[in-house]
Amino acid sequence: WVYVKLQPYRQVSLKAHTFQKLAAKFFGPFQIIARVGSVAYTLDLPPNAKVHPTFHISQLKRKLGDHTASVVLPLVRSDDGHVLLAPEAILDRRLIKRHGKPLTQLLIKWFNTAEEDSTWEDYQSFIQQFPSFHP
Template sequence: MKKDIYAFVAQCDNCQRNKTETVASPGLLQPLPIPEGIWSDISMDFVEGLPNSHGKTVILVVVDRLSKYTHFIALYHPYTAVEVAQAFLDTIYKLHGMPKSIVSDRDPIFFWQELFRLQVDQWGRDREATLKILKEHLVQAQNRMKQQADQHRIESQFAVGDWVLKKVGQVAYQLDLPPHSKLHLVFHVSMLKKKLGAHTTPQATFPPIGTDGVLEPEPIAALDRRLIKYKGRPATQLLVQWSNSYPEDATWELYQDLQAKFPTFQPWRQGSFQGDGNDRPVTRSDAAAMGQDKGLNLGAECAVVWIVGWTG
């Protein structure tokens, strides 16, 4: 019977609703994890009912859970979520940034929604203002650079049909090149020249191009020669015609440089220079005499040079 009475009383609905249990507090303590850095995890609470000080009777206490450094923020009563969020931004966020977690006994909706909204609004205003200033400075810098660069440039345009296929952008044109060409079809206007006259001399092949896309012409003939003073010594220069080019485009080159870069080029065996060719080494006396004819003070230390196709 004792057991039955005990079970009946224990199961009484009114007793269970109105009487407390005389047992130890249920649930084991769950410590918060140790923060990894200062002001990454904070706790906050309100101290209310304080004496009036300049109209403020509430203190918001914000504590760094690692260093235990504390901020005390005075508030008016009653306070709203917007006011608390603004005070948090002006004091905590300004100095320490946004924490990873906030421990508080208040409803999280009460504080976090307003804090997030204010943070986004402030970030958006700051971002828009920063981008506006950045764009203004970029425009000014572009205008200055364009004005300085255009002082040494001219505007050049080609109409479609003037040896160009179509215009690409503002300063580029596409040419109609053969399919086997290794050149890119689009060229900057600085790489093009306007064709004058109706006469054209077609070229069957393209000039050789290296792996870096740069033309690699080769010497094909020596059209003329001259003796110059180079670094205090007599040196021979050749007027070289290059492959896939016209004689009018020939350039003066040092013979020693041609030998180093094009060892197979032998202008002496061509019978050029408007005669049958007479290739022979020149003695010091011959070189000195030629130097005097050309107004060069070669002196007795001049080196032996080659007179190329000498016909004089």
């Protein structure tokens, strides 16, 4: 069993996101199906993951111990590799001040993510990114 390292800076929901410090870097664990050559392995990925199942060993980290906490592999667009996120619900809204001006933010629950992974998004950016979303 191994974890897969993905590029967190390419996994963005909106263009305004610049802080990737706390983004998950490893996803899994996944079972190894086969060894491909001397430096690559094929993994048993879920069917909804639009990622090629063969990875170089530099992108893998061996699972140690019995702990089974896992990070769900995000759904990825096949064309450019960015995470395909779709809003599921607006959980809350808040008013903050940015540069002395009031700014509305929405707490967004995304499809295929846990509620703990909900993010605060600026209202105007959210409406521009998802104009057809109506909770």
